[in-house]
Amino acid sequence: xxxxxxxxxxxxxxxxxxxxxxxxxxxxxxxxxxxxxxxxxxxxxxxxxxxxxxxxxxxxxxxxxxxxxxxxxxxxxxxxxxxxxxxxxxxxxxxxxxxxxxxxxxxxxxxxxxxxxxxxxxxxxxxxxxxxxxxxxxxxxxxxxxxxxxxxxxxxxxxxxxxxxxxxxxxxxxxxxxxxxxxxxxxxxxxxxxxxxxxxxxxxxxxxxxxxxxxxxxxxxxxxxxxxxxxxxxxxxxxxxxxxxxxxxxxxxxxxxxxxxxxxxxxxxxxxxxxxxxxxxxxxxxxxxxxxxxxxxxxxxxxxxxxxxxxxxxxxxxxxxxxx
Amino acid sequence: xxxxxxxxxxxxxxxxxxxxxxxxxxxxxxxxxxxxxxxxxxxxxxxxxxxxxxxxxxxxxxxxxxxxxxxxxxxxxxxxxxxxxxxxxxxxxxxxxxxxxxxxxxxxxxxxxxxxxxxxxxxxxxxxxxxxxxxxxxxxxxxxxxxxxxxxxxxxxxxxxxxxxxxxxxxxxxxxxxxxxxxxxxxxxxxxxxxxxxxxxxxxxxxxxxxxxxxxxxxxxxxxxxxxxxxxxxxxxxxxxxxxxxxxxxxxxxxxxxxxxxxxxxxxxxxxxxxxxxxxxxxxxxxxxxxxxxxxxxxxxxxxxxxxxxxxxxxxxxxxxxxxxxxxxxxxx
Amino acid sequence: xxxxxxxxxxxxxxxxxxxxxxxxxxxxxxxxxxxxxxxxxxxxxxxxxxxxxxxxxxxxxxxxxxxxxxxxxxxxxxxxxxxxxxxxxxxxxxxxxxxxxxxxxxxxxxxxxxxxxxxxxxxxxxxxxxxxxxxxxxxxxxxxxxxxxxxxxxxxxxxxxxxxxxxxxxxxxxxxxxxxxxxxxxxxxxxxxxxxxxxxxxxxxxxxxxxxxxxxxxxxxxxxxxxxxxxxxxxxxxxxxxxxxxxxxxxxxxxxxxxxxxxxxxxxxxxxxxxxxxxxxxxxxxxxxxxxxxxxxxxxxxxxxx
Numbered sequence: 001x002x003x004x005x006x007x008x009x010x011x012x013x014x015x016x017x018x019x020x021x022x023x024x025x026x027x028x029x030x031x032x033x034x035x036x037x038x039x040x041x042x043x044x045x046x047x048x049x050x051x052x053x054x055x056x057x058x059x060x061x062x063x064x065x066x067x068x069x070x071x072x073x074x075x076x077x078x079x080x081x082x083x084x085x086x087x088x089x090x091x092x093x094x095x096x097x098x099x100x101x102x103x104x105x106x107x108x109x110x111x112x113x114x115x116x117x118x119x120x121x122x123x124x125x126x127x128x129x130x131x132x133x134x135x136x137x138x139x140x141x142x143x144x145x146x147x148x149x150x151x152x153x154x155x156x157x158x159x160x161x162x163x164x165x166x167x168x169x170x171x172x173x174x175x176x177x178x179x180x181x182x183x184x185x186x187x188x189x190x191x192x193x194x195x196x197x198x199x200x201x202x203x204x205x206x207x208x209x210x211x212x213x214x215x216x217x218x219x220x221x222x223x224x225x226x227x228x229x230x231x232x233x234x235x236x237x238x239x240x241x242x243x244x245x246x247x248x249x250x251x252x253x254x255x256x257x258x259x260x261x262x263x264x265x266x267x268x269x270x271x272x273x274x275x276x277x278x279x280x281x282x283x284x285x286x287x288x289x290x291x292x293x294x295x296x297x298x299x300x301x302x303x304x305x306x307x308x309x310x311x312x313x314x315x316x317x318x319x320x321x322x323x324x
Numbered sequence: 325x326x327x328x329x330x331x332x333x334x335x336x337x338x339x340x341x342x343x344x345x346x347x348x349x350x351x352x353x354x355x356x357x358x359x360x361x362x363x364x365x366x367x368x369x370x371x372x373x374x375x376x377x378x379x380x381x382x383x384x385x386x387x388x389x390x391x392x393x394x395x396x397x398x399x400x401x402x403x404x405x406x407x408x409x410x411x412x413x414x415x416x417x418x419x420x421x422x423x424x425x426x427x428x429x430x431x432x433x434x435x436x437x438x439x440x441x442x443x444x445x446x447x448x449x450x451x452x453x454x455x456x457x458x459x460x461x462x463x464x465x466x467x468x469x470x471x472x473x474x475x476x477x478x479x480x481x482x483x484x485x486x487x488x489x490x491x492x493x494x495x496x497x498x499x500x501x502x503x504x505x506x507x508x509x510x511x512x513x514x515x516x517x518x519x520x521x522x523x524x525x526x527x528x529x530x531x532x533x534x535x536x537x538x539x540x541x542x543x544x545x546x547x548x549x550x551x552x553x554x555x556x557x558x559x560x561x562x563x564x565x566x567x568x569x570x571x572x573x574x575x576x577x578x579x580x581x582x583x584x585x586x587x588x589x590x591x592x593x594x595x596x597x598x599x600x601x602x603x604x605x606x607x608x609x610x611x612x613x614x615x616x617x618x619x620x621x622x623x624x625x626x627x628x629x630x631x632x633x634x635x636x637x638x639x640x641x642x643x644x645x646x647x648x649x650x651x652x653x654x655x656x657x
Numbered sequence: 658x659x660x661x662x663x664x665x666x667x668x669x670x671x672x673x674x675x676x677x678x679x680x681x682x683x684x685x686x687x688x689x690x691x692x693x694x695x696x697x698x699x700x701x702x703x704x705x706x707x708x709x710x711x712x713x714x715x716x717x718x719x720x721x722x723x724x725x726x727x728x729x730x731x732x733x734x735x736x737x738x739x740x741x742x743x744x745x746x747x748x749x750x751x752x753x754x755x756x757x758x759x760x761x762x763x764x765x766x767x768x769x770x771x772x773x774x775x776x777x778x779x780x781x782x783x784x785x786x787x788x789x790x791x792x793x794x795x796x797x798x799x800x801x802x803x804x805x806x807x808x809x810x811x812x813x814x815x816x817x818x819x820x821x822x823x824x825x826x827x828x829x830x831x832x833x834x835x836x837x838x839x840x841x842x843x844x845x846x847x848x849x850x851x852x853x854x855x856x857x858x859x860x861x862x863x864x865x866x867x868x869x870x871x872x873x874x875x876x877x878x879x880x881x882x883x884x885x886x887x888x889x890x891x892x893x894x895x896x897x898x899x900x901x902x903x904x905x906x907x908x909x910x911x912x913x914x915x916x917x918x919x920x921x922x923x924x925x926x927x928x929x930x931x932x933x934x935x936x937x938x939x940x941x942x943x944x945x946x947x948x949x950x951x952x953x954x955x956x957x958x959x960x961x962x963x
Contacts, residue, residue, distance in 0.1 A: 018802075026818050136951075140944045142894040144901045144914075145936045148921065152929050163925060216384070218426035224382050225421075226441040226492060227414030236440070240431045259807035263898055267921075278902055281817040289817060296810065315431060 008308060012301040019297040020071060024064050027290055071294060077287035081280070086287035090273050090295055095175045096166060097265070097272030101257045103179065103192040105250055108199035113246065115200070116207025117234070123212065131204065138201030143260050147194040147267035154190060161190050164269035191268040195260060199253055206249055210242040244315050251307030255300045328355035328395075329499050329532045330379070335392035337371075337378045346603050348374040348387070350556045353629070356500070361526070361533045363543030363564065365579065366553030367600050372536045375553070376502045378402075379534075380419050381409045396500070415445040418493035422505040424486035428477035434461075434488060435473040441492050460491040464521055483514035490522060497529040504536045519546065540579050544568050552576045555601065555611035558629065562638030572632060572640035574616050610643070618644040684956035691952030694945040701942055705760040712754035713739065717909070731930050744930040746919060752931065755916055756938045762912040763939065766823060767893035770830035775885050777831065778838025779877070783869050785839070786846035796839065803836035812895060816904040826905050830892045841884050845877035879957040886950035890943045897939055913939040 051057045058066075070076065076086040119128040155163035167187035169176035178184030214220060215238065223237045224230075262274035269275065273292060280288040337349040349371040356362050366372040377383050379394055381401060394401040396417065401409065413419075421427045428437060438457035439450065448456075454473070461469035464487040477485055486506055493501060503522060507515040523546055526533045537543055543550055543564070550567040552560040552575065560573040571577040578596035598615040601607060609626050613619035622643040632638040632645075686692055704711065731744040731752075743752035785796040803811070815829040849855065850873060858868050897914025899905035901921075906912045911919070913935045920931025 026814065136947065137944070140890070140894075140947050141940065142897055142943070144898050145917065145940065148917065148924060148932055148936065152924055152933065156925060156929065218421050218423060219429040221382060222419075222421055222427040222489070222492075223429065225380055225413055225419040227410050227412070227444050228440060229410065229444070232440065232444075237429050237432070241429070244431075256807040256809075259810040262809070262813065263902065266902060277813075278904075281813070282903060289814075293814065300806070 008305060012305060015301055016297055020068055020294070021064070023290060023293050023297075024067050027286060076291035076294070079280075079285055079288045081283055081285045081288070086285075086291040087295075089288055090276065090291045093271060093273040093276045094295070095177065096270060097258065097261050097274055099177060099179060100188065100191055100195065100261055100264070100270055100272060101254065103188055104195035104199065104257055104261075105254060107192055107196040108203050109246070109250065111196070112200040112203030113207050113239075113242075116204035117211060117239075119204065120208040120211025120215070121234070123208075132208075135201040135204055138197050141197070143194065143198060144263045144267060146197055147191070147264055150190050150194055151267070162187050163190070166271060191264045191270050194268070195257055195264045198260070199257065202249065202253065203246060206245055207242055210245055211238060214238050214241050240314075244311070247310050247314060248307060251303055251310070254303050255296075258296065258299065327357070329358050329360075329397065331355045331393075331395040331398075332375075332379070333393040333395065335375070335378060335394065336390045337374050337383065337387060338390045339387045341386075343604055347390075348556055348603065349378060351629075352392070352553075352556075352558050354551060354558070354561060356532045356534065358499070358532055359527070359530045360549065361535060361547045363547030363550045364534055364536045364553065365538065365540050365543055365550060367538055369600055369603065370553040371556035372553050373504055374556075376419065376504050376534065376536055379500075379502060380413060380417065381406075382413075382419075411445065414441055414493070414498075415496045416498050417500045417502070418496075418498040419502040419504065420486070420489050420493045420506045423509045424482045424489055424506075425509070427489050428485055430477055432476075433473075434475055434477065434480075438473070438488075438492055438495070441495055445496055456495070460495055461488065463494075463525065464488070464491045465517075466491075483510055483517065486510065486514075486518050487521065490518070490525070494525050494529065494531070498531055500532045500534070501526060502534045502536070505538070507542065508537070508539070515542075540568075541583050552579065555606055556603065557611070557641060558639075559612070559642070560640045561629075562632070562635065562640075566632075566635055566638050570646075572638070572645040573612075573642045574618055574644075574646060575612050576640075577646055610641075620644075681956045685952055687956075688952045691948050694948035694952075697941065698945045698949055701760060701945065702764060704757055705764045708754075708757040708761050712751075712757045714751050714754045716750045716755040716758055730928070731934075743934045746916075746931050747923075752916075752934050755911070756913065756935050759911055759913040759916050759935060760938060760942070762823070762906060762910055763893050763896060763914070763942070766827055766830070766896045766906075766912065767889045770827045770834065770892045770896075771885050771889045773827070774831040774834035774888070775838045775881055778835040779842040779874065779881055781835065782839035782842030782844075783846050783873055783877070786843040786850060787865070787869055787873065793843075797843070800836040800839050803833070804840070808833040808891075808895060809898060812899060813902070813904060816899060821905065821907050823906050823910055826896055826899060829899075830895060833895075834888055834892065837888060838881060838884060841880050842877055845880050846873050849873055849876045883950060883954045883957060886946060886953055890946040890950065893939070893946075894943055913942075 048057075074087050078084065079086045079089045082089050115131050118125075119131045122128050151163045154161045165187055166176070166178045166184060168181040168183040169178050170180040170184075171177075172180070178188050220233060220237055223233045228237075258274075261270075261272060262278060264270065265272045265274035266278050273295075277289065277292045279285075280292070332355075333353050335349055335352040336347065339346040339348055352371075352375060354362070364372045364375065374383070374387070377387075378389055379401065381404070383389070389402045392402065396412070401412070404412075428434070435454065435457055438460065439453045442448070442453040442456055443450075446453075458469045458473060461472060466472055466484060466487055472480075477488075480488065490506070501522075506522070507518050510518060519542065522533070525531070535543060535547060540550075547564045549562065550560075550564045551558050552567070552573065554575050560567060560571065560576045567576060568580060571580055575596070582595055596615055601611060601614065607614050609624040610616070610619070611626075613623040616623070620643075625643075627641050627643045629639050629641050630645075632640065685695075709715065743756065745751055746755065781796050785793040811833050812829040815832055816825060819825040819828070855868065855872060858872055863871075896905055896912060897917065900912050900914035901918040903918065906915055908915070916935035917932045917939070920929070920933075920935070923929070923931050
């Protein structure tokens with residue numbers, strides 16, 4: 001188990017290192033940082049001065065190591081727009097994004113698992129067929145379009161829910177949270193629903209397939225033969241077996257939820273890091289872009305680690321394998 | 325013979341499919357007395373497992389009991405409300421399955437899987453249930469039951485898993501145990517162990533046992549009576565000794581003839597020619613006639629179940645019974 | 658199985674004389690919904706191709722626009738007496754015309770990127786499958802890395818570096834899509850190269866590239882076509898998203914996503930037709946492609962039918 005953990009951490013470190021190279025090449029080699037840093041009307045002399053000040057006249061590999069040592073110290077440079085350290089700018093926006101992402105994931109599980117269970121247990125029912133047809137539409141609709149429709153319907157036409165912002169927040173541990181106030185919830189609901197819709201389709205299809213696969217298994221028949229209630233058979237014997245693929249997909253999709261929060265946050269003016277990154281791209285705020293990318297990579301690696309660890313908790317068979 | 329624990333009357337189980345209705349079990353009737361062991365023999369697809377599931381009330385959709393009665397102490401299980409049926413299952417009627425690697429849920433601990441069965445039928449504290457679970461594992465010969473309780477199924481061998489399944493099935497000393505080929509998937513030495521455990525406990529608890537198998541040699545060792553199934557029907561039913569010694573149905577005779585130990589060394593094994601017909605495409609009349617050496621026009625009509633005049637409890641379904649038949653009669657000429 | 662092969666009379670006669678393409682068409686036609694979706698798709702493609710001929714106005718010829726007609730609801734009369742079926746945007750542009758022109762760009766970007774990505778991906782995938790060893794490892798690691806990051810994120814970053822433009826959007830889409838094709842092509846090729854005819858081709862010393870493209874590729878096209886259909890829909894959706902975010906096509910060449918973004922600011926004031934109609938056009942296109950792709954997958958599945 002320890003060996004396995006160490007190996008896993010080494011792998012994670014390698015992925016992060018590889019991504020620093022890609023990000024560095026992306027921002028410093030393909031994109032011209034001078035263009036982003038110097039005013040268009042600057043003279044040649046000014047350009048050279050800036051280049052020298054930033055070390056852009058040195059060989060690439062030296063630049064890379066400067067870049068890397070900066071990253072290691074959490075120094076991504078100062079945001080051109082906010083005048084604060086880029087990392088700090090991102091981190092102040094991170095809780096809002098995480099709040100949105102977790103709410104969306106929670107919603108997709110709470111909706112997707114029961115729908116998938118139903119569709120799997122009663123595959124021939126009309127309701128099940130409607131659920132499956134709905135999931136195809138859920139797959140097809142672009143996130144941003146769904147967001148717009150949610151605003152048109154619930155904010156503009158019905159006027160039930162607000163269309164933008166985070167609403168009232170409560171400060172816990174120095175961070176602002178919306179989910180602790182009723183007003184916050186009303187602001188959180190639409191964007192979270194928007195972000196959740198695609199995942200609901202995904203999870204319900206996964207659960208349905210899982211149910212169809214597990215139900216004919218002997219251990220389900222044996223559980224029935226033991227005289228267990230149908231509820232216990234389904235919610236303990238079947239569902240516990242389904243949790244493994246569901247947790248995996250949640251882990252793997254968490255990254256994509258964070259990525260798509262860029263779209264949702266822009267539509268609903270949710271002040272998270274997704275909205276920030278779009279603004280930063282449009283304003284060419286390079287340090288913030290780099291900081292965002294590295295945080296995303298870090299997030300991905302951490303999520304993958306957590307999923308792997310959860311695996312061993314949920315599936316006793318994996319525990320043996322990793323222990324060996 | 326004392327009053328029957330289970331009495332099956334004209335059971336007919338159907339599976340409606342797109343290609344037509346499959347009659348998996350038809351016109352099956354038998355009794356089983358307290359403590360009796362009935363061997364249910366047949367090839368795969370002969371309907372023996374479906375018979376077991378029909379009794380348990382666990383037919384897979386779209387399967388259904390179309391006709392007949394399953395009387396358990398005089399109560400018809402075929403139309404028992406699901407709730408009452410559930411309280412019988414795992415309590416007064418239990419079942420063990422063929423493949424021990426598949427019968428235990430891989431993601432639940434052994435103690436969970438035993439204790440949930442206890443608590444489904446009895447009110448008791450978790451502590452008491454745990455103790456009962458531990459004792460049950462001890463009964464089936466699992467060493468260090470306390471420690472093994474907190475293990476997962478994959479940490480057990482196949483034989484040990486089957487012991488756990490048996491322990492679970494016998495937790496409430498059921499009146500009827502249906503064993504669906506529980507030794508088929510195991511090594512020969514383990515088979516004998518499992519067989520003797522079941523035999524011992526069943527005798528100890530006075531449990532009636534239906535042992536489903538395709539292996540006539542196992543059944544001849546343990547069964548009081550033997551029922552032979554072919555294409556969903558009983559073709560022969562009688563006391564074990566009589567069925568083995570004087571089989572009346574050519575199919576039974578063929579089965580006996582194909583047991584290696586029943587033949588003299590150096591002699592070619594007798595075999596039944598042809599293959600089991602598809603249930604969707606059975607020959608009219610006697611379903612065995614296309615494979616039978618004795619078949620004639622009479623066999624175009626399906627024979628009824630008839631008693632042997634000398635031993636009325638020995639029944640068969642054949643127009644041309646091998647009256648005092650022995651295995652050699654059916655050998656290919 | 659063996660019984661069937663021994664008695665050829667049992668095998669359906671039709672499949673022996675029916676060419677594969679006919680079988681695919683017959684299988685495809687089994688779903689009325691899919692046939693309807695295909696008809697709709699053909700209609701959309703024709704509308705996009707012939708947009709300049711059928712659109713009521715050229716939405717980007719400023720001479721034809723009348724600012725006085727700005728933000729009219731659907732069905733309004735123009736100053737010159739004609740009717741704006743789907744209303745107008747702020748600049749008095751006829752939305753129907755704008756949508757037809759936008760469809761042109763959306764479909765074009767989707768199809769071109771899928772074509773390029775499928776060619777690139779198939780070539781790399783086949784090479785990986787056939788070459789094996791280190792080449793395969795490198796290509797497949799790249800595929801894994803590519804697929805482990807959400808496409809929208811990667812595309813966003815590429816466009817952040819390269820800037821807006823139709824060419825850049827296509828490039829970004831190709832970069833995020835090739836991996837899917839590569840993996841599918843490799844998978845199909847691995848199955849295929851086990852077969853005896855490839856072995857036979859190797860034995861008679863046919864050059865490697867001939868085996869790759871002459872023998873393996875034709876036998877891997879069915880899965881690739883199915884993936885390509887679905888990927889076109891994904892590409893269109895992704896392009897629309899990127900353009901909506903302001904990272905995709907330039908203002909001068911607005912795709913459907915861009916049109917939706919332009920109308921977005923008016924949604925809150927209730928003038929939602931500026932966004933909703935382009936959105937519906939986008940939606941219908943994507944759903945139609947997905948339905949066709951779904952049925953195509955069933956029809957092309959050689960295990961089914963003959």
